[in-house]
Amino acid sequence: MGRMKTAAIPGVRDLRLDLFRGLALWFIFIDHVPDNVVSWLTVRNYGFSDATEIFVYISGYTAVIAYSRMMARQGWMRAAARIWRRVWQLYVAHILLFVAFIAQIAWVSTKSDTAALIEEMQLLGLGQDPYRAMLEAALLNFRPTNLDVLPLYIVLLAFFPLLLPVLLRWPRAVLLASLALYAATCHFDWNLTGYPAEKVWFFNPMAWQVVFYTGAVMAVLAPNLGWMDRWRRPVSVAAFLYLCFAAFIALSWHYNSLENLIPDIVARQIYPIDKTNVDILRFLHFLAIAWFVRLAVPADAAFLRWRLLQPLRRCGEHSLQIFCVGTFLALSAQIVDAHFDGSLLSQLVVSFLGIAIMTAFAYAATWFKVKSDLKAG
Amino acid sequence: MKLRSLVLGALMAILLPSVASLADDAKCRASRKMLDLGNPLEVARASVADKKQLRIVAMGSSSTQGYGASNPAFAYPAQLKMNLDRIMPGVDVHVFNKGVGGQDADEEVERMSADVKEHKAQIVVWQVGTNSAIRRTPLDKFAAKLRAGIDIGRKLGPEFVLMNLQYVPAVVALPDEEEYARVMAEVAKEKNVGLFRRFEIMRAWYNDGMPYAQFVTNDGLHLNDFGQKCIGKLLSLSILNAVKPPQLTVEPKPRN
Numbered sequence: 001m002g003r004m005k006t007a008a009i010p011g012v013r014d015l016r017l018d019l020f021r022g023l024a025l026w027f028i029f030i031d032h033v034p035d036n037v038v039s040w041l042t043v044r045n046y047g048f049s050d051a052t053e054i055f056v057y058i059s060g061y062t063a064v065i066a067y068s069r070m071m072a073r074q075g076w077m078r079a080a081a082r083i084w085r086r087v088w089q090l091y092v093a094h095i096l097l098f099v100a101f102i103a104q105i106a107w108v109s110t111k112s113d114t115a116a117l118i119e120e121m122q123l124l125g126l127g128q129d130p131y132r133a134m135l136e137a138a139l140l141n142f143r144p145t146n147l148d149v150l151p152l153y154i155v156l157l158a159f160f161p162l163l164l165p166v167l168l169r170w171p172r173a174v175l176l177a178s179l180a181l182y183a184a185t186c187h188f189d190w191n192l193t194g195y196p197a198e199k200v201w202f203f204n205p206m207a208w209q210v211v212f213y214t215g216a217v218m219a220v221l222a223p224n225l226g227w228m229d230r231w232r233r234p235v236s237v238a239a240f241l242y243l244c245f246a247a248f249i250a251l252s253w254h255y256n257s258l259e260n261l262i263p264d265i266v267a268r269q270i271y272p273i274d275k276t277n278v279d280i281l282r283f284l285h286f287l288a289i290a291w292f293v294r295l296a297v298p299a300d301a302a303f304l305r306w307r308l309l310q311p312l313r314r315c316g317e318h319s320l321q322i323f324c325v326g327t328f329l330a331l332s333a334q335i336v337d338a339h340f341d342g343s344l345l346s347q348l349v350v351s352f353l354g355i356a357i358m359t360a361f362a363y364a365a366t367w368f369k370v371k372s373d374l375k376a377g
Numbered sequence: 378m379k380l381r382s383l384v385l386g387a388l389m390a391i392l393l394p395s396v397a398s399l400a401d402d403a404k405c406r407a408s409r410k411m412l413d414l415g416n417p418l419e420v421a422r423a424s425v426a427d428k429k430q431l432r433i434v435a436m437g438s439s440s441t442q443g444y445g446a447s448n449p450a451f452a453y454p455a456q457l458k459m460n461l462d463r464i465m466p467g468v469d470v471h472v473f474n475k476g477v478g479g480q481d482a483d484e485e486v487e488r489m490s491a492d493v494k495e496h497k498a499q500i501v502v503w504q505v506g507t508n509s510a511i512r513r514t515p516l517d518k519f520a521a522k523l524r525a526g527i528d529i530g531r532k533l534g535p536e537f538v539l540m541n542l543q544y545v546p547a548v549v550a551l552p553d554e555e556e557y558a559r560v561m562a563e564v565a566k567e568k569n570v571g572l573f574r575r576f577e578i579m580r581a582w583y584n585d586g587m588p589y590a591q592f593v594t595n596d597g598l599h600l601n602d603f604g605q606k607c608i609g610k611l612l613s614l615s616i617l618n619a620v621k622p623p624q625l626t627v628e629p630k631p632r633n
Binding site: 032034044048050144198199200250253254256259267273334 | 401442446447448449476477478479545546547550551552583586588589590593595596597598602603
């Protein structure tokens, strides 16, 4: 049964996934540099959702693409083992990133004698009880700022082998269960605990799983989504209106004259737009964007192969490495930017330099992969 | 060629400086009247004078914890310490962050005794009101909890500064957020404790034309880096005013 379903999932690489995941990685980097003027180029300022939704959704989608065929060919055991090996790689990457992150702060603070940075170092939670902090970091309980996306991904993927067979057989049931867990999490305010004790997960896995599994279910159903096109017009109209509404609200944060036009009764319904539990407004906003991307960008669209867009695709192909490089560089960018008092020029330079370095890493990763594939072949 | 443009770029970056941060400094403002806590902080003054020491417990919820700031060092308690270190040279300043996201006056009263005892503070800054307003806690119950918290804490030695609600879309949209701010002012007066008028200070920012994006995160509820840093800075000026250590001649100059 599962075999039949999985046969329908195409074996060709879907370039859209690489391209948009690359784009999400660039956006995450740019948005992680505080007060960055370049972030006007990212989705964040034009609506409720941001690059995190794109990244998590595509992660769910690609997880199905990557592991369902493996399960069909080599059985569940083999696929599960591969997924858990991937989880281990993510974990190793996270720990490496954690160490590099702390080392960067330590290096800068000793080099520049910047008292504020040393204080930041202590405030990251290392100062009072470094041994405990190390233990909690290893357990994923202690996640300094900006190091909280990978732990989310680790948790989501760790449970994925258990759900993969169910997903391939009853995708709609998985979607329903996922939505139910999401609704319950929001309603009962469930979250996992962290370190220090009063901290919770900034990206609550029990809520964010809904984005991941929506992506996964869409990957399973992708060959049979033709029925959606019967509703193309009404859905497009609704999605368009919703995107306009979201853009209006998001721009109102920048222009008080727009803000004053929003009636209290509307504001009371929409705020707060929670990120920890992916507020439903954020999720719908992402879905509206995804709907238009599906209409506008078919998997065989010619522009997906443009050379000009190759840097994006390369970054998307090596998402784990590039995510780590980007997070590390966002901190460097923040430090450089602070050194130049956040001048406009330094914002532009660090943003574009950061993207150039991420891209260089992606090309290097491709080069290594080609070399080792040749050797193996 | 490349090297020259790099050097040129670096030079320009240095010469073009501070546009953002100077602007941020100018934006972080409050009138002198708004920074007045309304009550002197005698215990803190004595401690600063005699022991050159000031210990502050920051009690509260997510604002205190620093949810929404890109770095825990930007949360207002950490900023309060950095600013007090600067404007009270020679004084050993400690600020203990006791913010727990999502908590309400109820839950904070529960842990007041333990948290205050643990740190032997001279000042408790109690950031409260927002979650009570969002959860529609009845006003009389809210007032009773405030009184209870102040009574429990004060028995252990420190003086109180109540920090009222933040002026952000999620709070402004409530039908009666100003009632909660009013109750806090009344309780502060009745109990002779300080009141840090965060709500009024931030409302003045907004009314002066500062957009929400400058000081609020995209969720419409929590303070961002600028908001946190600025509140920390203004609070340090308020506390300095109320402590007025005699040996310090530094006059805070908040802009009007």
